[in-house]
Amino acid sequence: MSGCACGFNSCLPSNLIKEGKMKHGLKIYMGYSYFDSPESGAAIIFAHTAKEAKQFSFALNQDWGDGEWTDSAVRLLSGCDHLYEQADQKMLADGIAHMVDHPVVCSVCELWGLPIDPKTRICVNCSEE
Numbered sequence: 001m002s003g004c005a006c007g008f009n010s011c012l013p014s015n016l017i018k019e020g021k022m023k024h025g026l027k028i029y030m031g032y033s034y035f036d037s038p039e040s041g042a043a044i045i046f047a048h049t050a051k052e053a054k055q056f057s058f059a060l061n062q063d064w065g066d067g068e069w070t071d072s073a074v075r076l077l078s079g080c081d082h083l084y085e086q087a088d089q090k091m092l093a094d095g096i097a098h099m100v101d102h103p104v105v106c107s108v109c110e111l112w113g114l115p116i117d118p119k120t121r122i123c124v125n126c127s128e129e
């Protein structure tokens with residue numbers, strides 16, 4: 001598998017954190033439940049470690065129903081740097097871990113893994129068709 005862990009091949013790997021451009025050190029995780037497919041209801045979590053991210057995923061699963069710690073999954077999304085735009089910019093700048101449980105999604109495919117045009121609300125994949 002190449003490219004981004006979110007499954008969208010057009011998310012190219014980049015090295016913003018490695019290069020030290022991301023001073024806050026927050027990585028991007030996708031939080032979801034093992035019982036649901038990631039596409040059906042996933043949140044974006046900005047956290048320093050997977051362990052930290054999982055606490056948000058767990059809280060989310062409890063919100064959605066009878067989520068258990070063991071059902072709460074996170075997946076590191078490396079190379080999806082455009083998702084930093086969806087973060088709370090102040091918390092991002094301060095390096096505070098947080099979750100975006102209603103990410104902006106494409107109005108066509110309803111996914112958030114790809115860069116979305118803020119005006120049309122259509123992702124790069126759908127706008128090319």
Ligand SMILES: [Zn+2]
Binds near residue numbers: 110122125126
């Ligand atoms: Zn789309």
